[in-house]
Amino acid sequence: MISKEDVKHIAKLSRIELSDKEVKRFQKDLSSVLDYFEMLKEVDTEGVMPTFHSSENYFKENVVRQDRVESGDIADELINAASDKKERYIKVKSVFK
């Protein structure tokens, strides 16, 4: 069983605020799922390479594209999607105190 402190720490790393009730619920939920995941320990993976990407055989080198300007100017629309903005700037709360 993971501790309440663990749950709160993970929630903070996840940038999600939790109520006390949710902390309790997630403690139970996460513990049961993580216990279930423990079964992977029994698999011998000595010398096995990880598969981060199932079709990696198709890619012998990095995929790049030309760095060129394309039409389809959607900058204003993208800025418009922000909840807080001024002119063509997105407003963000100060980062430094």
Place this chain on the structure above:
Amino acid sequence: MNGLTIKKINEGLRNKEFSAVELAKEYLERIKKEDKKINSFVTITEDLALKQAKEADKLISEKEDISFLTGVPMAVKDNILVKGEKCTCSSKILEDYTAPYDATVIKKIKGAVILGKTNLDEFAMGASTENSAFFTTKNPHDLKRVAGGSSGGSAAAVAADFCAAALGSDTGGSVRQPASFCGAVGLKPTYGAVSRYGLVAFASSLDQIGPITKNVEDAQILFDAIAGKDEKDSTSIDYEFLISNFEFRNLRIGVPKEYFVEGMDEGVKKIVKDAIKKAEDAGAKIEEISLPHTKYAIPVYYLIATSEASANLARYDGVKYGFSEPAGDLFETYLKSREKGFGMEVKRRIMLGTYALAAGYYDAFYLKAQKVRTLIKHDFEKAFEKTDVIFSPVAPTPAFKIGEKADNPLAMYLSDIYTASVNLAGLPAVSVPVGDFNGLPVGLQIIGKVFEENKILQIAKFCQK
């Protein structure tokens, strides 16, 4: 105009039996009248549909040669961007978000008429649409039961004849399982066959967009339209799909022994076994195969999917777009916007993924899962040395009752047991309806080698009920 397939609509439009506008109006009317009891649509895009239908009619009147999809009324899962329309992902955090551009698949189905955006489990995380922030989609075959998920809205819309065909997305079974539950055909293409540009990312190494249709022929038409390399998705692959030529009597079908074990519904077992028998009677050779790492597929899948999701969903910060809860400082804005914007399952998965990637757990959980993923992939490669395709169930049960598994995340996760390993290995698989059990449709899953979509669809055509 009931039960029309893409093929029939194409013929009807070319023969001037009806116009695209008439067709669009008929479907829109039907949705408005009847979707109240199914809840398959989150947004009805009426203006867009009528505009596209008019363009389709213009095209038809100007020239004879139109594409298969011209004027075809379609539905699109609400995690695929359609320019100028809302894209909610069935989440509060994107409830008011409007897509600024079209996904590549939407550009590729140009000519089709988009009737609306369909319901899903929030951010495609679920197997029943019960995790939608808005409502649960009901199964048209039994309104007390789920339509499956996460593409439940798309599958239900096809089954209820609210559209001719639909697009869904499949990360661990999200096209195939709802197709099976609703009696539709659902194809999960090879990873890289279809561009993911404009699909809201859940687990990037697993996500693929796929068609949900009334029959196999339509799935092929829609797949042909959306497949292809796209500069905007660096993981998409340029592949020339050839016409599949094979004879049934030379076909070797593998049946994994690990897939027919405890927990499987007897009705599903019988229907799937009957479908296998039918293929055998047609001359195919049936061979029992072993996929020894099957039981690890669920933990591996959930570790990888949640890890990728925790990173992908970091973008919902209450600043750039989406729901924002004003708070004292930036950190508080993150905490509160995400607290109020995300539902329980999404929070649970972000936290699981964050845990699996955290210092101290990375090797034991995330890296371990990626290594076992290699073993799962090897299982398939080995099986395909002596078989051409694999037949299996899609899900252990037919559509379950609404609420039956809602409070037990682990039980819900286990319903992905036959589908998730296919995503982990990047293979194509199709779910095709092969029977009914107590009035509930049951699908057969046909898994192929990479890029053998045409072959599994050919076989599915033979198997479909």
